[in-house]
Amino acid sequence: MAAIPQASVQAVRAELYRRMGVDNLAPLWEVLHDLVIPQPRSPAVPALWKYRDIRPYILESGRVITAREAIRRVLILENPGMRGQASITRSLYCGLQLILPGEIAPSHRHTQSALRFIVEGSGAYTAVDGERTTMRPGDFIITPSWTWHDHGNPGVEPVVWMDGLDINILALFDAQFAENYPEEAQPVTRNEGDSYARYGNNLTPLGPLPQSRTSPLFSYPYERSRETLHALSRNEPPHACHGWKLQYSNPLLGGFAMPTIGSFIQLLPKGFQSAPYRSTDGTVYSVVEGSGRVTIGGEAYAFEPRDTFVVPSWHAASFAAGTECVLFSYSDRPAQVALGFWRERQG
Ligand code: GTQ
Secondary structure (H helix, E strand, C coil), rough: CCCCCCHHHHHHHHHHHHHHHHCCCCHHHCCCCHHCCCCCCCCCCCCEEEHHHHHHHHHHHHCCCHHHHHHHCCEECCHHHHHHCCCCCCCCEEEEEEECCCCEEEEEEEEEECCEEEEEEECCEEEECCEECCCCCCCCEEECCCCEEEEEECCCCCEEEEEECCCCHHHHCCCCCCCEECCCCCCCCCCCCHHHHCCCHHHHHHHCCCCCCCCCCCCEEEHHHHHHHHHCCCCCECCCEEEEEEEEEEECCCEEECCEEEEHHHHCCCCCCCCCCEEEECEEEEEECCCEEEEEEEEEECCCCCCEEECCCCCCCCEECCCEEEEEECCHHHHHHHHHCCCEEEE
């Protein structure tokens, strides 16, 4: 090789690549360094959406299209590094859904799992498996894979919630299915509170139990999460990175509440400055209470209630709580843990 001029080596290789390309072959050695990389290099970038700035667009969308016409009237929070891909991280979707008084978002089901985190307004419901649950700010609600679900608002005020879906995970595996329910709303077959009574009180009905991988408890009311956080805070010091942080869990199986999406709620005391934390699960946050500052990969963002921000994979994040803060978050952690490659680093 040493005797062959570099230019002709390049030309010989290029010619080989061209011919093999015709037969759908490509040389690994030209791309290896981009395929197998020393640490995550996410196309997602840190970003924060101020609710105060985006709320007018949400309400304006309510004047230009009905929930019935839109099916789901949602503004997608697109990661600025991944515009046009309906993604907030590589694996996850995030949107803000609006339902106005008197509206119904028609029933359908899909293999994607969804979570709802209520951002503004009360009195709307989501129906899953024949049971309606009333939405209040801070409630965490699950729509398990392949369950019929419709949303309605018999109340008097607009209701806005965050939708988190594992759309990109299903797309990665080409495992998406969806269908519409023949009626606009599914029939109500169980009283409100049934799933909470069965599974939310440390008591389990004698079989047969649901076989789903998703929590049978489909609504986790904020009142209870908040109370639990404050109870913890009275009995132990805050974690250096997380303050007091809880994972929403499946009362039958333990672990995460959903098989693909992990969800969390944390309390930061007033004046708290967290140690930096990074993990491979890019994470979406919704601010429930309080204001402060999050520094993501060296960039600082001020936040206040109802704002949304995203910490991409392996970006160090740290919090400065100006007042006592409550933050909700979700990520693809259960999927990474199940597959054995999730990593974190504290400090
Ligand atoms: O409520 O079923 O934001 O199917 C995106 C897709 C919400 C929903 C979204 C959906 C839904």
